[in-house]
Amino acid sequence: DAGVIQSPRHEVTEMGQEVTLRCKPISGHDYLFWYRQTMMRGLELLIYFNNNVPIDDSGMPEDRFSAKMPNASFSTLKIQPSEPRDSAVYFCASSLLGATEAFFGQGTRLTVV
Amino acid sequence: TQLLEQSPQFLSIQEGENLTVYCNSSSVFSSLQWYRQEPGEGPVLLVTVVTGGEVKKLKRLTFQFGDARKDSSLHITAAQPGDTGLYLCAGAAKTSYDKVIFGPGTSLSVIP
Numbered sequence: 001d002a003g004v005i006q007s008p009r010h011e012v013t014e015m016g017q018e019v020t021l022r023c024k025p026i027s028g029h030d031y032l033f034w035y036r037q038t039m040m041r042g043l044e045l046l047i048y049f050n051n052n053v054p055i056d057d058s059g060m061p062e063d064r065f066s067a068k069m070p071n072a073s074f075s076t077l078k079i080q081p082s083e084p085r086d087s088a089v090y091f092c093a094s095s096l097l098g099a100t101e102a103f104f105g106q107g108t109r110l111t112v113v
Numbered sequence: 114t115q116l117l118e119q120s121p122q123f124l125s126i127q128e129g130e131n132l133t134v135y136c137n138s139s140s141v142f143s144s145l146q147w148y149r150q151e152p153g154e155g156p157v158l159l160v161t162v163v164t165g166g167e168v169k170k171l172k173r174l175t176f177q178f179g180d181a182r183k184d185s186s187l188h189i190t191a192a193q194p195g196d197t198g199l200y201l202c203a204g205a206a207k208t209s210y211d212k213v214i215f216g217p218g219t220s221l222s223v224i225p
Contacts, residue, residue, distance in 0.1 A: 045212060045214075099212050100205045
């Protein structure tokens, strides 16, 4: 298996624009997690899905953030409109056993100018 | 709210030295994981510890879970430049394996 695949690897966008981050989890994994990593706040859980259903989105910072998982092999995280403070590295992770043994993608480095 | 603290925040050592990094909390965790993250990459799971007092070894890395399951340590023997990276601990609450919280990490630099 190729592991968790995220795209794009890097995204630079202007404030106010819509940004969509994509994730393909490892085949057969029931859990999918979206994390955000910054120097100030470290690695934070934004939302996670179990069997394609959103279970906990309490980490989503604002209504500008939304996430979907239309099927077992694809998820998106959308920010609309984007703001400079959204600049961070966004990771997608998947697992069989909840969050305790997660496999992370390489991340998307988002810069909002 | 459960919090994990890690120390030291930064560590720079010479190749061949030994080191220990710590992960502490006032909360009890059902399990604790250690990850290593290299620049530009996602975290990679190194180990999971579950039982209080448990010790696991992975080549030159030794992981220990505290007896009370509130803390953990990672000891590296004879560090090598390839050990350079951010070491993150993550704890799962007693009531759920669905979520973990991550510590802020220890950034290790091993100088050749």
